[in-house]
Amino acid sequence: MTAFWMVFCTPEAFLTLWAILLLLLVSARENIHPRSVATWSLMGVVLTLFLSKYTYQMLHANPPQLYLVDGLSVFFKDYFLITLFLVLVMGREYICLVESAKNEFFILPLFTTVGLMLLASAADFVTMFVALELVTISLYILVSYHRDSPGGLEAGMKYLVVGGMATGFLVYGIAFVFGSTPTGTLNFSMLKVLWTVPEPSQVVLFAMVLIIAGIGFKIAAVPFHSWAPDVYQGAPTPVTALLAVASKSAGFLILIRLFVGGVFATPHLKPVASDIFAWLAAASMILGTLAALTQRNMKRLLGYSSIANAGFILMGLCDLNQCSVTSVLLYLAVYLIALLLAFYIITHVSVLLGGEDLRHFTGLSQRSPLLAFGMTIAMASLAGLPPLAGFAGKLGVFVAAFSGHTGTYADHYPLIGVGVVCAAAGLYYYLSVVRAMYWQDPPETATLEISGATCATVLILVAALVVFGIWQQPLLDKISFAVSSFHFDI
Amino acid sequence: MNLLPVLMIFVPVLAALLIPLGLFSPRRVSLWAGGINLIIALKMYWMYQLDVGGYQFVTRIPLSGVHAFFPISLHFGVDGISLPLVLLTAIVTLAAVAVSSENIRRAKEFYIYLLLISAGAIGAFTALDLFFFYGFHEVALIPTFLMIGIWGSHDRKTVATQITLYLSAGSLVLLIGLLLFYFHAPTHPPTFDLVDLQQQLGAGSIPLASSQAIFLLLLIGFGTLVSLWPFHNWAAPAYRSAPPSVAMMHAGVLKKFGIYGLLRLAEPFLPQMHGAGSYLNLLLILLVFNVVWIGYVTIAQKDLGLMLGFSSVMHMGYLFLGIAAGLSFFREPQAIIPLTGVVLLMVGHGLSTALLFALSGEIRQRLGTLNMTEIGGLASKTPQLVLLFVIGALASIGVPGFANFTGEILIFFGSWHASPCPTVFCIFGLIISAIYMLRAVRNVFYAEPSQLVASKEIKDVTVIWPYLLLIVPLLTIGFWPKTITAMAQPSIERLLGL
Numbered sequence: 001m002t003a004f005w006m007v008f009c010t011p012e013a014f015l016t017l018w019a020i021l022l023l024l025l026v027s028a029r030e031n032i033h034p035r036s037v038a039t040w041s042l043m044g045v046v047l048t049l050f051l052s053k054y055t056y057q058m059l060h061a062n063p064p065q066l067y068l069v070d071g072l073s074v075f076f077k078d079y080f081l082i083t084l085f086l087v088l089v090m091g092r093e094y095i096c097l098v099e100s101a102k103n104e105f106f107i108l109p110l111f112t113t114v115g116l117m118l119l120a121s122a123a124d125f126v127t128m129f130v131a132l133e134l135v136t137i138s139l140y141i142l143v144s145y146h147r148d149s150p151g152g153l154e155a156g157m158k159y160l161v162v163g164g165m166a167t168g169f170l171v172y173g174i175a176f177v178f179g180s181t182p183t184g185t186l187n188f189s190m191l192k193v194l195w196t197v198p199e200p201s202q203v204v205l206f207a208m209v210l211i212i213a214g215i216g217f218k219i220a221a222v223p224f225h226s227w228a229p230d231v232y233q234g235a236p237t238p239v240t241a242l243l244a245v246a247s248k249s250a251g252f253l254i255l256i257r258l259f260v261g262g263v264f265a266t267p268h269l270k271p272v273a274s275d276i277f278a279w280l281a282a283a284s285m286i287l288g289t290l291a292a293l294t295q296r297n298m299k300r301l302l303g304y305s306s307i308a309n310a311g312f313i314l315m316g317l318c319d320l321n322q323c324s325v326t327s328v329l330l331y332l333a334v335y336l337i338a339l340l341l342a343f344y345i346i347t348h349v350s351v352l353l354g355g356e357d358l359r360h361f362t363g364l365s366q367r368s369p370l371l372a373f374g375m376t377i378a379m380a381s382l383a384g385l386p387p388l389a390g391f392a393g394k395l396g397v398f399v400a401a402f403s404g405h406t407g408t409y410a411d412h413y414p415l416i417g418v419g420v421v422c423a424a425a426g427l428y429y430y431l432s433v434v435r436a437m438y439w440q441d442p443p444e445t446a447t448l449e450i451s452g453a454t455c456a457t458v459l460i461l462v463a464a465l466v467v468f469g470i471w472q473q474p475l476l477d478k479i480s481f482a483v484s485s486f487h488f489d490i
Numbered sequence: 491m492n493l494l495p496v497l498m499i500f501v502p503v504l505a506a507l508l509i510p511l512g513l514f515s516p517r518r519v520s521l522w523a524g525g526i527n528l529i530i531a532l533k534m535y536w537m538y539q540l541d542v543g544g545y546q547f548v549t550r551i552p553l554s555g556v557h558a559f560f561p562i563s564l565h566f567g568v569d570g571i572s573l574p575l576v577l578l579t580a581i582v583t584l585a586a587v588a589v590s591s592e593n594i595r596r597a598k599e600f601y602i603y604l605l606l607i608s609a610g611a612i613g614a615f616t617a618l619d620l621f622f623f624y625g626f627h628e629v630a631l632i633p634t635f636l637m638i639g640i641w642g643s644h645d646r647k648t649v650a651t652q653i654t655l656y657l658s659a660g661s662l663v664l665l666i667g668l669l670l671f672y673f674h675a676p677t678h679p680p681t682f683d684l685v686d687l688q689q690q691l692g693a694g695s696i697p698l699a700s701s702q703a704i705f706l707l708l709l710i711g712f713g714t715l716v717s718l719w720p721f722h723n724w725a726a727p728a729y730r731s732a733p734p735s736v737a738m739m740h741a742g743v744l745k746k747f748g749i750y751g752l753l754r755l756a757e758p759f760l761p762q763m764h765g766a767g768s769y770l771n772l773l774l775i776l777l778v779f780n781v782v783w784i785g786y787v788t789i790a791q792k793d794l795g796l797m798l799g800f801s802s803v804m805h806m807g808y809l810f811l812g813i814a815a816g817l818s819f820f821r822e823p824q825a826i827i828p829l830t831g832v833v834l835l836m837v838g839h840g841l842s843t844a845l846l847f848a849l850s851g852e853i854r855q856r857l858g859t860l861n862m863t864e865i866g867g868l869a870s871k872t873p874q875l876v877l878l879f880v881i882g883a884l885a886s887i888g889v890p891g892f893a894n895f896t897g898e899i900l901i902f903f904g905s906w907h908a909s910p911c912p913t914v915f916c917i918f919g920l921i922i923s924a925i926y927m928l929r930a931v932r933n934v935f936y937a938e939p940s941q942l943v944a945s946k947e948i949k950d951v952t953v954i955w956p957y958l959l960l961i962v963p964l965l966t967i968g969f970w971p972k973t974i975t976a977m978a979q980p981s982i983e984r985l986l987g988l
Contacts, residue, residue: 326559365599385632385658386625395621396559398666402673420666424659431654439639439647469625470564473554480559 010067011052011077012117018044019110026103038092038106042085045113049081052117065187068123071485075329075478076120076253079336083245084113086340089457091238094347105145109242112138116250125174125186128254132170132218135250136163139243143235155234162227166217173210177263180204191263205272208264212276218251221310222283229291232303237350240299241343244306249332252313256328260320261486270320277318278415284311285422292429298346298356301429302339305382308426309335315419316397318412322483327400329479334389334468338381341461345375352448361433363442368450372437374458381465383430384423389468394423492547494534495566495616498576499626501527502583502605502612509598509605516601517592523605524584527612531580538573543980545569545618545685561681565618570981571753574837574974575615575746581959582742582844583608586735588956589848600641600733603633607739614747620668620682624661627715627747631657634732634740642731643854649731656724657715664711664751667704671755674700684754691759692987701760706769708756716748717803718810719779726799730860734851741802742844746836749809753832757816757825758985764818773814778915780807785922789929794850794860797930801886801923802843808898809835811916815905821986826979828904829986833978834971835897838964842885842894845960849879853934856948862930867939872950876935878957883927885964888920893967893974 007013022040026032056074087109095105115134122128140163144156178184180203181194195204216224232240258264259273288308295301309331316327348371349364350356365372381390398419401412468475505523509516538546548567554560568576587604594600610630617623635657639650672680674697677690696704710721717725729737762770784804791797812832819825852875853868854860869876885892898920905913951957967973 323559330559366596380632386628391625391628392560395665395669398669399559402669416666420662424655424662427658428651428655431651434636435639435647435651438636439650471553472560476554476559 009055010121011048011055012114012121014051015044015048015110015114015117018048019107019114022107022110023104026107032103034095034103034106035092037103038088038095041106041110042088042092044110045081045085045088049078049085052077052081066124066127067118067121069121071482072253072256072325073120075482076249077117078478079249079333080113080116080120080246083242083249083336083340084109086344087238087242090241090340090344090347093451093454094236094238094351105142105236108138108142112142112242112246116246119250120253122257123188125177125188128257129170129174132250132254133167135246136167139163139239139247142239143231143243145236145239149234151234152236153234155231158227158234159231162217166214166224168214169210169217170214173207173214176203176207176210180207188257188263192265195263195266204264205269208269208273209276211258212255212273212280215251215254216280218254219248219310219313220284220307221280221314222287222307225284225287225307225310228307229295229300229303232306233297233300237299237343237347237356240302241340244302244339244343245336248306248310248313249336252317252328252332255317256325259317260322260325265320274318274320277314277320278412281311281314281318282415282418284308284314285418286311289422289425289429293425295429296358298342298349298358298361298433301358301433302342302346305426305429306339308422309382311422312394312397312419315412315415316400318415319400319403323403324400325483325486326476326479327396329482330396330472330475331393333475333479334381334393334465337461337464337468338378338388338390341374341458341465342378342382344457344461345371345378348448348450348454358432358436361436362440363445364437366445367442368448370450370455370458371448374462375437376434377462377465379430379433381469383427385427387466387469389465389472391469392472493549494530494547495568495576495612496549498527498530498580498616499566499609499613501530502609506602506605506609509602512598515592516597517587517590520587520601520605521584524580524587524608527608528580528584531577534568535573535577538568538570538977540976540980543570543977544984548618550618560621561679561683562621563619563683564622565683565685566613566616566622567618567685568616569984570977570979571833571985572615572750573977574833575743575750575840576612577963578746578837578840579608579611579615579743581963582738582840583611585844585848585956585959586738588953588959589738589851590733590735594641594733596640600637603637604735604739606630606633607637607736607744611739611743611747615750618684620672620684623684623751624665624668627744628661630744631661634736634744637736638728638732641733641736644727644731646731649727653724653728656721660711660714660721662711663707663714667707667711668755670700670704670707671696671759674704675759688758688985696759696761698761698763702763702769705756705760705762708752708760709769709773712748712751713776714748716745716806716809717780718806719776719784719803722780722784722803725803726796729799729802729847730793730795734847734854737799737847737851738844741799741847742840745802745806746840749806749813749832749836752813753816753829754985756813757829758821758987760817761820762817770814770817773810773817774909774912777807777810777814778912780804780810781916781919782922785919785926789922789926791926792862794853794862794865794930794934797862797926798843798846798850801926802839804919804923805835805839805843805886807919808901808916809839811905811909811912812901814912815901815908818908819904821988823988824904824907825986826982826988828901828908829982830975830979831897831900831902831904833897833982834893834900834967834974837974838885838893838895838897838967841960841964842882842892845878845882845957845964846886848957848960849875849882852951857942857946859942862933864942865934865940866937867935867943868948869935870939871943871948874954875951878951878954878961879935880931881961881964883931885968887924887927891965891968893964893971896968896971 118131146152220228292304381388384394613626714721788800815828
């Protein structure tokens, strides 16, 4: 099969075509209801999920030039598609509740996901950059989707400016990478060969730091975090969910690709990167946790919590070995479930009760036991309490940080100490929601009407959190496949 | 494979799932669950083969491969150390449900949480895998926090936040200690499994330096959960605020998890240095503060609830004394006596504390306050309540004939040679506890009837069986300690590799 036809076998191409067709359909027919658009988008996601299963073998053998298919890319493609699926489900109910969104609201996330999937397969700095821009630009539109609300506009503006800056750092770094090689290549495999012997120059170190800064914005690590709380608060809740999960996991995907066995994994650069990650981790955990303690708006609180979580994941990553990748993937997987559950409930509460401040959650347990229960489980999982999946995630990053002790670069005991203190302090703000819902009496006692589909979604997500809390092996099987058939040797 | 321990975890969970359906009254469902569990626990007690010893009723379902990221398995079973604690949990659970009212506010939630605490406690005591050992304890803690926050009295929200943060922070320190233990234990492959650890680790297989560090973390972690001085601040206010059944479950059962953990992990695996500056000495100093300092604090209390709370903190000092004695005779035959005493005292203290908290709940329900300056002379109106309370008080003081006495005396015998000076302080503590307990009994029951008491129509306790449920084993073990020592002692010998 020629490369030209191969392109059409990729799940990205399929999803792009689906999205374009939907766009054409929507523009051709005026009176189409957003809900049916959402349904069509969901169908596209499911089909892509199947397609990516079947084309794996076919594409796998292909030597990577711009596009590579390995275990890691498969894992992340599934991950992004599942995220998109849940976000669309959330958005579909959001529409029923507010009736303000237009049809593109369900098509733009498809493009975001195409970008994310392409990113998972990027074998070259150019592909990586283009994919990341596709993600970011579609998110610019989605974040400021509520054009008439000042909060939405502020969020959009901040995300645009900060996102532009991140892009700047990234491009600058990539330019230095290009300049450091005699022949001027940007392909990961070739760069890895070039940089192994002899040791790369200081220019590469500089490029590496710039790229870390650029990715730092994506994962919202301190000191590149300032956009997160405002954007989280201002964006429509389903978009916040997409942004929170997708942006963060995309950033970590790139970090794993580049730093674990990848181009920057030379003996000279790896210890430096490991140290930088450790410092970023400590700063993110401390600042995210401290700032979250006083928040009263749930989305803002989750914004700061996402900064702290970036710190925890970086703590797991900072040894840059196989164990770190396992822990990061596990953490991201369980983080996805808990975070989407939380945002799902926030969507309902904000629409039914007129806001997403902590005070809107007071006495929720008496008005809607199911929503309160779901929120409690989500918060407990984010806080890392057993027997929920979040505990396995937290345990994983601590295990990874500990096992680095027997390995190579740095002794992470101080970092682990910071992690423990922050995890304990984190309980306070996650608990504040539970406290409001259970320990306080509601301003009024009328029960909230919730549809059967909502109940089912909440219960499924709760069940997933409980099951993966006790039995992580299904997740770990997927992860170990991702790690074992990783394109680079670790 | 024998599923009885797993069944004991499932019965309360199933009952908790049954309650929201609303087919039966929540209290009735909980009573049935508690009753069934007590029968299962007694059956296990009966069926436990003393001549075989070791872990019995074992279920093991591996959840991961050999060289997995988390080498965990669903591994449950009991030995002579955990079986008495499981029986204690079953007894206290049934009593706690029985003393709770039928028409409490938000009754469904109340009984669901109570059952979850019970399931978590049984899980923690029967788990033979460190992952689930830790996890089940947290499962029991979370409903505890919620219950104090929802049904507590006094400044319930502050108190509930305080206990949540204290115990969660303690649990995290414990988690790090357990992880350090996991990474430093030279087992192949690395394992969370207690039975494998016990088979593979010999004396000194964890180097002294790391053993010290692990012990310090475990001491702080478990110590916070058990209210070791100076990590005890959460305890007394929480027990005063908590609904009686929650105080019974936590002070009576759940708190023993910390001592149980030290017994399981520190005693066989973590050798300690002796002499000045060692962590063993630190423990001895802290536990003397637990007994003497908290003893005096207890004397000063004016509120019966706070007094019982502090008294429960104080008595943890004796358990720590037994643990310290066991550690100073690390894996030597002399460690058997104090550690057997620890098992006995855990059960005895659990029963007597649960009894006292239940009765103080009865008093509060009748008078609306537990302030000892306002209540007095109850004896003339509620003779049965007085009798029960005096029994509880005597047991708590450590009068011969009750389980507490046998436990304490074994601990003192054992620790005398290891650390005479702290032992003397602790024996002195018995006098302190006699002072505050008897003073409380005098004030509350035998003084001149106060205005509050005299002006009210006060009913005596009518349902006696929950209290008898607690008293009968207290006396049985007190007069015939072999009911527990016969199975605890061989298990401790095996644990220590003797």
